[in-house]
Amino acid sequence: MTSRKVLIVDDEPQIRSILGYIVETTGREWVEAPSAEAAEELLSSQEFALIMLDVMLPGTSGVEWCRQVRARSQIPIILLSALSEEDDRIRGLEAGADDYVTKPFSPREVALRIEVLLKRTNPTNPFISLGRLKLDPASGKVTTPTSSITLPATEARVLETLLANIDATVSSATLLAAVWQTTETVGGREMVRITIHRLRAHLKQAGLGADIIETVRGIGYRVRNINL
Template sequence: MPERTILMVDDEVEIRNLTSIYLKNEGYQVVDAPDAVSAMDILKKQKIDLIILDVMMPGMNGIEACLKIREEYNMPIIFLSAKTEDMDKIHGLASGAEDYITKPFNPLELMARVKSQLRRYYMTPEKVASSPFLEKGDLKVNEKTNEVFVRDREVRLTPKEFQILSLLLRHQGQVFSIQKVYEAVWKEPFYKSDNTIMVHMTKIRDKIEENPKKPIYIQTVWGVGYKA
């Protein structure tokens, strides 16, 4: 496996130093930056495989930086933040990050998250193609045959319902707005007054969830959208 390079962005030098020690012990190369502007300069000069990004920094904050990074790059981003409210996490994930860890954090947990994100990001096309199945818990979707199974029981979905479910399962953990889901599946512009997605989500949950009012496969991120 090639050596991966992690960009650590935090205005606290102690956190940068501590995290760098753990990352290097795991065999990663580490580049650090004290602020978002410096991080953007680094991204222009060298290949970065994953970014660990502080939220509260002077100047450009982490959310703003993440949005700007996503205009050009798609490597995994893990937020570190002292903000622990659910809405803070939702805003972080909605801005394009794959994960969100609150401070103070366990360095070993962060290392596990880094490894998980890199495994997912660098899964080769051959590995993806070798299995037609998308899985989450007891839910299994076969994209080649358009079959859906929940606890080994086949569930019948309409073509659009199947496409929505497959889209979310292919990007587990990523929050999709109603607009993004609609445009990805229907391939046409979205209109704010259109409640098509909400209706389809209700039907999908009625078919795959044991308790549609407490879904475990498709979750609503209030004010943002949906995720698997």
């Protein structure tokens, strides 16, 4: 059975309590940790559906722990950062985080981002194909004639959106609305850019030598309908 527990990692007890209450409003349980080291112990002994991770932690930073977790797991990760920590937020996204929430935050927005990140697609239409590339949006699994790879949830949703618009340019604003369900452009375009960069790297690992995702300068991105 899939875990419904969320791991909240923040060195401030009040923030952990607030986030825990928000998690409860989504019908999920939560477990707290004040540091990356404590979180690592919990992650090694329990299963979690999601990690909410502050970028500024005592000891191992949230960004560094995010990188360590992503190296061995595709568990969804939401970063928590103050507006003044933009560089850390970008490094966290580059390290593999799926989304970020800035402090101070809106409880309703946080709850929505949790739901969006854990949302599963309609099982009546489980696969999307482009030539011999096949995407299972629910699991994030991409298969080609030579290999397969499982994408993180956010990258899978980005690829799903692009595949649904073959040869059409999808703007960054459209991706933000479809994948993250936000119209916030401050930091949003950078989040899209970093996610596309990670997605391209993963598709290359799956044996796709050609860069099927094109950047349309000043507008957005496009998947080419090529023979795979």
